[in-house]
Amino acid sequence: MRGSEFAELNAFATIAAHGSFARAAAHLRVSPSALSQTIRGLEERLGVRLLNRTTRSVAASEAGAQLLARLRPVLDELDAAVADVTAFRDRPAGTVRINAARMAAIRFLGPLLGRFYRAHPEIVLDVTVDDTLADIVEGGFDAGIRLGERLEKDMVAVKLSGDMTSLVVATPSYLARYGTPKTPRDLHQHRCINARFPTNRTLYRWEFEQGKKSVEVAVKGPLVLDDWDLVLRAALQGVGIAYVIDPRAQRWIDRGKLTRILEAWSPTFPGFYLYYPSRRQTPPALRAFLDFVRSHALA
Known part of the structure; x- marks a missing residue:
């Protein structure tokens, strides 16, 4: 295999891995236009389309997926071979x-x-x-x-880190105004801060456990956020009740800025x-x- 052919195949595998010409170009330290030209040349040489392109995404075609399945182990082995050689360096680099x-x-x-x-x-x-x-x-x-x-x-x-515990929190002023939930079901009567999973964009259902009993609650409220830091900040501003896993919330509890509720129902997780x-x-x-x-x- 000539060096140019290897470079083309490596470029193709990198684009498929990153799902983006721009990210792949940054990874390979070449310009997106140069990378696009490389792939165009590879597809013309092979006579098949390897990548399906839209304005928003790039994905391997059926032929590209088949090539990638055989190509990736070879590239991984080459990376491992280079890594074995660099192990002889005095300083990792x-x-x-x-x-x-x-x-x-x-x-x-x-x-x-x-x-x-x-x-x-x-x-x-x-x-x-x-x-x-x-x-x-x-x-x-x-x-x-x-x-x-x-x-x-x-x-x-x-x-x-050790196991972590979920924390359900609200400001003392919120609880003084709206009352304190005694069970997870009571959350249906409260203003809650929703969190959205960034992976599939679904809303997180709050999870609770007490003994062998487990409950999931779909809450409602004035905010839907996909960042846990923002969830904590919104709780501190009195927007509503929040379900957080960030250990940093404990310092606000210790300072009296937040009050922990439903503690007996809070599960632990790895x-x-x-x-x-x-x-x-x-x-x-x-x-x-x-x-x-x-x-x-x-x-």
Whole structure:
């Protein structure tokens, strides 16, 4: 295979993984127009359309999906071969691509960025903050951080935090005006702050447990948000009752700005995990990142 043919196939696989010419071009560090020309040349040479394009999305055609299924293992093996060679370097180097839920990025990555750079100046961290439960393998990421109950299958997972507990909160002034719910069903009589899943755009049904009894409640209220930080901020402003999983809410409870309610019904769930695909040889740059985050998160 000539170098130009490999570059064309690699470009095709990258576009399919990112679902976007612009994102793939940024990943490959070429211009979108140059990348488009490369794919056009590949499709003309093969005589088939590999990508279906619209103004909003790019996806593999039937022929493209078939090619991608055989091509991806080959490219992964080439990446692993290069990683094996770079293991002989004295200092880890290269790019590590991370996909992290927003809450995880703020909690685990934000405080470490400066220290990680000083410890590993030759590693480039490419962080995508994403709450959509992306497939990190399909998206071309090296690792991810998310809640344990949402981990993808066949991943190596490292626990970064203990189990977490959901918190149902409201301001003291709201409760003084509208009363305090005693059971989850009482929420139907209250102004609640709805949260929307960014993945499928459905509203989150509030989950409760007491003993062996479990209840899901579809709440109503004046706000629908798809960002948990905004949910917490709205609760602090007295908009209504909020269901939050952000540990930062506890400090507002401790300060008396928020009051926790329905505590006996609040379930616990697995905390955050750092996870990555199982590989024959973990690249040194990724290993350095994994070790650094794990050591500081568990310190």
